[in-house]
Amino acid sequence: MKSIFLRTDFFGHLNTGGSFSHIGGFLDGMKELGHSMTFTASAECYPSGKYDFRHIPYPFLYKNFPEIPCLAYNNTLQKHIPSLIREIQPDFLYQRHSEFIYTPSKIAKQHSLPFILEANNSEWWWKKNWANLFFDDILRRCEDVHFHAADAIMVVSEVLKQDLVRLFDLPPEKIHVNPNGVDIHTFTTDIDSNAFFNSLPAELQQRWEGKTLCGFVGTFGEWHGVEVLAHSVVHTIRENPNIHFMLIGDGKLRGNVEKIIAENNMQHNITLLGTVTHHLVPAYLSLCQILLSPHTENTDGTVFFGSPTKLFEYMGMGKAIIASAVGQIADIIKDGHNGVLVKQRDPVDLAHAIIRLTQEHELCQTLGKNARHDAVTTYSWKHNAQRVIDVVNSL
Template sequence: MKLLFLRTDFVGAQRVGGSFSHVKGFLHGMRELGVEVITAAAAPVADEGYKFYPIEYNPFYSNLPEVASIAHNQTLRRKLPKILEREKPDAIYQRHSEFVYVPSQIAAAYGIPLLLEVNGIETWVKKNWGLLIFRGLLAQSEQVQFQAATAMFVVSNVLKQELLRQFDLPPEKIHVNPNGVDVEEFSDTIDANAFFQTLPKELQERWRGKFLCGFVGTFGEWHGVEVLAKAVKPTVERNSRVHFLLIGDGKLRSSVEEILKADGVQEHVTMLGLVPHSLVPKYLSLCEVLLSPHTHNPDGTVFFGSPTKLFEYMGMGKAIIAAGVGQIGEVIHHECNGLLMRERDHIDLAEKIVYLAERPDLRERLGQAARRDAVEKFAWKENARRVLEVCQKLLKKPKSE
């Protein structure tokens, strides 16, 4: 089977973050399952030697992103048919992006199934997390794309229910497919001591003998980083050995720094900023507990995401403390493969950190269970397998159905 992986959003120079982990893992999973994958995007989406076709964005994207995204439909009209005629894929798998609706029309014209991965409703995302000018046009483009897609894959049941409510889609068209993890890269077999010896002396001195609690994220509103920052003071007041290791950067970093300064606890936190993705599992291997204090959305709606970092935590075989919002509460089972904290409750988070710091046997049991679930349920190969199974069923259907 041959699959065209189509990424239609603007891809800049940066190659870190959840979307790139997702793409890399999904493509690798498909390759493991024997699928021939070719890729098309504004820039290469993976470094593993997949055949790549460039479909460039307008160079003025940074100045007029919405206009450039709308215009990208015309670029796709010119270039996508040529790729289909040359490669003759059995199906197209596209990551849904703002204002782009042409791929579903082209796929229909060529009689090829379009499998649409939807990580969020862009009308909501742009309204709440970005700048939205052409709201009506964006809503219309999503309506067209969703209705015309052969099948849709969403990261959570929360998102599926919202799509059903807003777009009047048949339930059987939408398949829930949680994000995943590379269980070989994020593993419990990493030699933490060897990595520790490679660190700068300053970090070695700061972390030696400490009980490290790790966090990875883009410091967005939904990551709960302000909750984490507020938890530092009550944690270290009860256990001064605890030290927090924060990886990532983003909108709320300055707010986190202000909270830590006001509480006088900066010395108990190391903020590494952005680090190469290959180093993230090595830093996490140094930690005893990993934190996921996610929150529901600022507008009061339910958290609809499927945090890649949560599954990467699970792959590490570490004890996890997470807020059970949205899908997280379906993945982490309290005292089975992690501990659940109350949403936005920094005191509860602090108490659970101290609780785990005093119970090494419990940390080991929770970590082993999380690792087992990651391998059996949330490896990227399993994510790709769920897509492949749906695709194979669609290809067996008569064209008239």
């Protein structure tokens, strides 16, 4: 099958974070299945030549006001996509939903192509709750029109499916749940962690030598639970000062985490690595005995609707996982089988689980082995891509 993947957000340059892994993984999965997918974005964020990439830049003029560039990008897409369709002759059009983009569904209809929309949230809901939204009514209408016009919508979780049905009065049968996935060849148990440790700067080696490492990767968003994690460090090291925390990533709440660390004088028990090149993340994780996913419910009290890429990457690493029992995480992680579930927003419960696992080495190995098995058999990107192909075939 031939198709076109449209990445339409303003931040096409971004080469870290869940969206970067998600898109790359999905494109790899399609390739592995033998399908050809042309990838368009406002910038090339993957190594040149890895995918059939077409650059569709954001218009030069709109740089000073929020939201306007995205609205203007609809015109840019309207100008570029039809000629690309004529050239590629795709079997379907696939778009990763982003704010204020509403033309791809119309273009697909004009060319009688099935249109699959991958929605990882409602941008309208997200911006209303977590960011600044200037054109409330327009964004609401963009999503309403676009969601209704799509032939199928792929969402990452059942919670998100129910949210979209409720918010936009969509027929449930056109929304398909497709959890995120993992590159099982990159996030693997085969990494030589000793060799990697020896290649690290002397300062890090001294810091981590002989310690039990607990790792976290994330963009420090509201839902990542990084503040809970920082608070749990106090409780953990009180019981076992040999435990050390390694946090990979950067983002909005990093300042809060640094403040909690400073207030509790925990600088020696936690390392904030900041943003790490994507290909080094598995190597850092391989140094850890336990990996943490302390997600929280949404700030407005609604259920967590995400499908954290990190969770599947942790599973691929074959490590013991401690995760909050929220949303889809509670379905993927079966307590005591492929990980340990803890109460969300409870640093004490998280600390207890960490201390317990550091004392039960065998349990850690069993949990990791089962998690890796689940990643390989169900949550690889190939499986993720296959679920999309199945939906296209059913249209």
